Every structure is written in C-alpha cells, then in structure tokens.
Amino acid sequence: MSQIAVDSTGDVRPAPAQGGGTVGATGMWTFLATDAMGFAGLLVAYGVLRVRAAVDAWPDPRGRLALAPAAAMTFALLASSLTMTLATRAGGLRARRVWLLATFALGIAFLAGTAIEYGHLLGGAASMGLSANLFASAFYVITGFHALHVLAGVIGMGFMLGAKVDSQATETFGLYWHFVDAMWMPIFSLIYLLPTR
Amino acid sequence: MTNDAFVDSQSPRSGILRIAATFCLLVVLTIAELIVIGLDAERAARITALAGLLMAKVGAVLAFFMHARANRRAAWFALVAITFAAGAGVVLLLETAYRVRVS
Numbered sequence: 001m002s003q004i005a006v007d008s009t010g011d012v013r014p015a016p017a018q019g020g021g022t023v024g025a026t027g028m029w030t031f032l033a034t035d036a037m038g039f040a041g042l043l044v045a046y047g048v049l050r051v052r053a054a055v056d057a058w059p060d061p062r063g064r065l066a067l068a069p070a071a072a073m074t075f076a077l078l079a080s081s082l083t084m085t086l087a088t089r090a091g092g093l094r095a096r097r098v099w100l101l102a103t104f105a106l107g108i109a110f111l112a113g114t115a116i117e118y119g120h121l122l123g124g125a126a127s128m129g130l131s132a133n134l135f136a137s138a139f140y141v142i143t144g145f146h147a148l149h150v151l152a153g154v155i156g157m158g159f160m161l162g163a164k165v166d167s168q169a170t171e172t173f174g175l176y177w178h179f180v181d182a183m184w185m186p187i188f189s190l191i192y193l194l195p196t197r
Numbered sequence: 198m199t200n201d202a203f204v205d206s207q208s209p210r211s212g213i214l215r216i217a218a219t220f221c222l223l224v225v226l227t228i229a230e231l232i233v234i235g236l237d238a239e240r241a242a243r244i245t246a247l248a249g250l251l252m253a254k255v256g257a258v259l260a261f262f263m264h265a266r267a268n269r270r271a272a273w274f275a276l277v278a279i280t281f282a283a284g285a286g287v288v289l290l291l292e293t294a295y296r297v298r299v300s
Binding site: 029030032033034036037040043044046050051062067071075078079082086089174175178179181182183185186188190194 | 223224247251254259263283
C-alpha cells in the first residue's frame with residue numbers, strides 16, 4: 001500500500017521510499033549517476049589530450065575564449081540554482097511558477113551566451129572551427145554536451161510551467177538542474193581558467 | 198512524523214537563509230577563481246588553488262542544493278559518479294601543474 005505525507009509547503013506527496021527519498025528522486029539520482037559518467041569521460045578525454053600535447057602546441061584558452069562572458073554565464077547558472085531551490089520551497093503553485101520562470105529565463109540566458117560565444121568563435125578572421133585543432137574539437141564537444149543538457153532542462157521547465165506541478169515534481173526536476181550547474185563547474189575550471197603558463 | 202526528505206526539519210526562514218548563504222558562498226568561490234588565475238604566483242600554485250576551489254564549489258552544490266544526504270542509497274551511487282567527474286577535473290588540473298614543474 002502506498003503512503004502519502006504532507007510536506008512543509010502543504011503539498012501532499014508520496015512517502016519516501018526506503019533509504020530516505022521518493023521513487024522519483026531515486027530514479028533521478030540513478031539517471032544522474034549515469035550522466036555524470038558521460039561528463040567524466042569527456043573531461044578525462046580533454047585532460048588526456050591536453051597533457052599529451054606539447055606545451056606550446058596547446059592554444060592558450062584565455063587567448064581564444066572570452067573569460068568575462070563565460071563568467072557571466074557561470075553566475076547565471078549559479079543564480080538559476082538559487083531560483084530553482086526557491087521554486088522547490090515555494091508555498092504555493094503561483095510562487096513556484098514565478099521561481100520556475102526565473103530559472104527558465106536564466107537557463108535561456110546561459111544558452112544565449114553559449115550561442116553568442118560560438119558565433120564569435122566561428123566567425124571573424126581568426127575563426128575557430130570544430131576541426132581547427134584538438135582544443136577546438138574538445139571545446140565544442142564538451143560545452144555543446146553541457147549546453148544540450150541545459151536545453152533539455154529549459155524544455156522540461158517549459159512543460160512544467162504549463163502544468164500544475166507539485167513540489168515533489170519540482171524537487172525531482174531540481175536535482176537535474178543542480179546537477180547541470182555542478183557539471184559546469186569543472187568545465188569552467190578546466191577549459192576557461194586553467195592557465196597554460 | 199515528518200517524512201519530507203528534502204526540506205529537512207528546519208524552519209522555512211532558516212532554510213532560506215541557508216540557501217542564500219550557499220549561493221553567496223558559490224559566488225565568492227567563483228570570484229576567487231577569477232582572482233586566482235590573475236595572480237602573479239607560480240602556475241602550479243594557481244592550479245592547486247583552482248582545484249581546491251572547484252572541489253569546494255561542487256561539494257556545496259551537492260550538499261546544500263541537491264541535499265544528497267536525503268536520498269542515501271541512490272545518492273551515494275550518484276555521488277561516486279559525480280565525484281568522479283569533478284575529481285577527474287581536479288586530478289587533471291594538478292597533473293598539468295605537476296607536468297610543468299618537471300619539464
């Protein structure tokens with residue numbers, strides 16, 4: 001027999017499964033575990049390529065990538081995690097939708113930043129195409145993989161904004177969104193910040 | 198009996214304060230990263246500092262935003278993978294620093 005409980009926001013939700021979380025949250029954690037391995041594989045591949053390249057052969061990312069917009073994108077993702085958490089804790093549907101809308105807007109801002117960055121890198125005299133060098137290939141694959149996760153999250157949030165979601169569904173979805181935020185952190189450090197000299 | 202796995206037993210006000218503090222911590226750590234790479238310090242030292250800041254940021258998101266403790270069994274499984282992803286970044290950061298030191 002399934003059990004229900006009332007949380008601090010007043011929503012009725014399924015009782016936690018054995019182990020502390022609900023079935024939905026457990027499923028999401030399991031998905032995130034497999035997805036994290038995908039990110040880990042890409043990051044390891046990037047690291048191996050960089051370590052094996054001659055010191056002078058690897059382009060200085062700070063010379064090719066604009067740090068300020070990337071930092072702004074990072075702050076947008078951090079802020080979106082805050083608004084997602086606030087959506088999770090919101091007391092009613094209206095407040096939850098407002099915070100979800102804010103998260104949605106910040107996700108769109110991040111994607112817009114990525115699109116603008118790609119536009120700058122692909123255009124101009126010193127364009128950096130996908131196959132320009134190993135750094136370019138790794139950069140587009142890793143950031144593109146992450147941007148697809150953000151896009152999936154934004155699409156999911158779009159559906160949630162149009163539906164009558166409860167706090168439990170928001171919490172489960174929030175796990176995914178925080179994960180996307182957490183995975184951006186090693187990408188930002190490894191690709192944008194790691195000094196070559 | 199409370200069985201709210203994620204919202205904990207804390208009051209709403211203290212919960213909001215904790216969330217805000219976590220966000221501020223993440224912003225500060227990110228600013229620290231940006232400051233570290235601009236420092237006129239040895240490259241290996243900067244990379245080691247970046248690795249430490251990265252671990253702190255990922256740890257803060259996992260602990261305070263994702264409430265990893267609330268869903269222990271599945272979370273531990275995921276935590277190993279996520280830690281592996283972030284850990285790969287940390288190891289590679291340090292490896293790069295080490296490689297420059299010996300060459």
